[in-house]
Amino acid sequence: MKITKITLGLATITAIFVTGCAIAQKTYSEESLGLRKADIYTEKSTVPDKTDYTKTPAGTSTKIDRAFENAPPMIPHDVEGMLPITIDNNQCIMCHDPAVAASMGAVPVPKTHLIDFRPKTSLSQSGRIEKDGKIIVNTSDLKLPAQKNLGHLAGARFNCSQCHVPQSDTKLVVGNNFKADFREKGEKNSSNLIKNIDEGVK
Ligand code: HEC
Ligand code: HEC
Secondary structure: HHHHHHHHHHHHHHHHHHHHHHHHHOOHHHHOHHHHOOOOOOOOOOOOOOOOEEEOOOOOOOOOOOOOOOOOOOOOOOOOOOOOOOOOOOOHHHHHHHHHHHHHHHOOOOOHHEEEOOOOOOEOOOOOEEEEOOOOOOOOOOOOOOEOOOOOOOOOHOOOHHOEEEEEEEOOOOOOHHHHOEEEEEOOOOHHHHOOOOOOOO
């Protein structure tokens, strides 16, 4: 009886020991590390997900909720043939200019896009920024011009795709749990930046 007990005890200890060693010795290949599960020393076999933009034409697409308050909205419709925007060809304006937007059923550019927020400067012959003949090292030191509606799109807003982009329908490797706090109703799908643009500044 006694002997059996001891033998059992020994067997248990041996089992624990063996299992312990097995855990300690478990190795991970470099390919199994990281999110893409591929050889991390070469890009050869790495194929990114296909970019898949919406094909729904403008006028029939569904607006995408803002990522956060006054985020530049994503372009919800097809932009085939509209990009890149060039000085002679900006189709976005043909639908989104406030003068025509209503008749095109498009969202007009907001008031912020009709204001020039930049201080008036020019380029010196040496290529430096100057104002009233003086070289300016840091334009942030300059007083900003009064905010006035230009009655047309501000030059700084001409290149829409600098801020507005279509959304690719792609599988997320890591989910995004970010939840935006919108302070006012309606901000999830429209903007009111002009109302609070000086927030925290003035
Ligand atoms: C043929 C007219 C037309 C053209 C051209 C066009 N859009 Fe649109 N756009 C619309 C319409 C209409 C909507 C509203 C959604 C819909 O009905 O498809 C819209 C929606 C948007 C929105 C979303 C607005 C919001 O409040 O969520 C953005 C941003 C946008 N367009 C940007 C652009 C940009 C940038 C270009 C140029 C690359 C462009 N659009 C070209 C008609 C147009
Ligand atoms: C420098 C970045 C920038 C550029 C360039 C720009 N936008 Fe915007 N856009 C924004 C931001 C930020 C907002 C949201 C805050 C606001 O109202 O300004 C916005 C808002 C919008 C909205 C939503 C309006 C609403 O009432 O909800 C439309 C439509 C739009 N932009 C179209 C355009 C088009 C068309 C162009 C090019 C002619 C353009 N934007 C150029 C940053 C930009």
